[in-house]
Amino acid sequence: RKEVEQDPGPFNVPEGATVAFNCTYSNSASQSFFWYRQDCRKEPKLLMSVYSSGNEDGRFTAQLNRASQYISLLIRDSKLSDSATYLCVARGGAGSYQLTFGKGTKLSVIP
Amino acid sequence: DVKVTQSSRYLVKRTGEKVFLECVQDMDHENMFWYRQDPGLGLRLIYFSYDVKMKEKGDIPEGYSVSREKKERFSLILESASTNQTSMYLCASRPGTGYGYTFGSGTRLTVV
Numbered sequence: 001r002k003e004v005e006q007d008p009g010p011f012n013v014p015e016g017a018t019v020a021f022n023c024t025y026s027n028s029a030s031q032s033f034f035w036y037r038q039d040c041r042k043e044p045k046l047l048m049s050v051y052s053s054g055n056e057d058g059r060f061t062a063q064l065n066r067a068s069q070y071i072s073l074l075i076r077d078s079k080l081s082d083s084a085t086y087l088c089v090a091r092g093g094a095g096s097y098q099l100t101f102g103k104g105t106k107l108s109v110i111p
Numbered sequence: 112d113v114k115v116t117q118s119s120r121y122l123v124k125r126t127g128e129k130v131f132l133e134c135v136q137d138m139d140h141e142n143m144f145w146y147r148q149d150p151g152l153g154l155r156l157i158y159f160s161y162d163v164k165m166k167e168k169g170d171i172p173e174g175y176s177v178s179r180e181k182k183e184r185f186s187l188i189l190e191s192a193s194t195n196q197t198s199m200y201l202c203a204s205r206p207g208t209g210y211g212y213t214f215g216s217g218t219r220l221t222v223v
Contacts, residue, residue, distance in 0.1 A: 043201055
């Protein structure tokens with residue numbers, strides 16, 4: 001079964017902390033990867049795509065390790081507004097239409 | 112910004128009713144998807160469509176059907192609603208296979 005696995009958390013961190021989420025995917029043919037953020041009772045929203053070379057968007061850094069089939073998200077200088085569930089997402093191999101979502105990691109940033 | 116609009120935010124239906132959930136996107140996207148999301152189970156794909164009049168089963172299609180007569184609209188149909196179909200239903204679209212989805216704001220369906 002093609003799956004994306006994440007630690008469900010919750011991660012409770014103080015404001016200003018650095019927190020890292022990890023995710024593994026089982027389909028070695030997966031080609032595209034993303035992190036989504038979902039606030040309570042809202043729809044998931046695309047946070048960032050994940051590229052092989054790693055990519056950064058402000059306080060957020062995403063990494064991909066194809067050999068280990070592992071994706072990570074690093075959040076620096078956590079803000080209260082970062083509290084949400086973070087979903088790791090992989091697209092299957094060539095010709096695959098759908099994305100496979102992890103069940104999410106819950107983050108609570110506390111003052 | 113791409114907009115994906117789901118017709119209802121909250122819906123309460125009776126067991127056995129036929130239920131229509133509508134989804135419209137305004138950016139000429141090829142691919143559209145229906146998911147349901149339940150606590151502890153995450154997002155599960157019901158059906159998707161990669162083009163007009165095309166549809167494919169996802170992981171949990173039983174009890175559901177879909178319709179895509181126009182590119183911008185993708186409808187999910189619960190043929191005979193049951194209490195185990197109480198869930199949050201999320202529609203998504205995207206322009207092509209290399210892209211992430213844009214989700215609608217969801218329909219929280221309760222079947223009583």
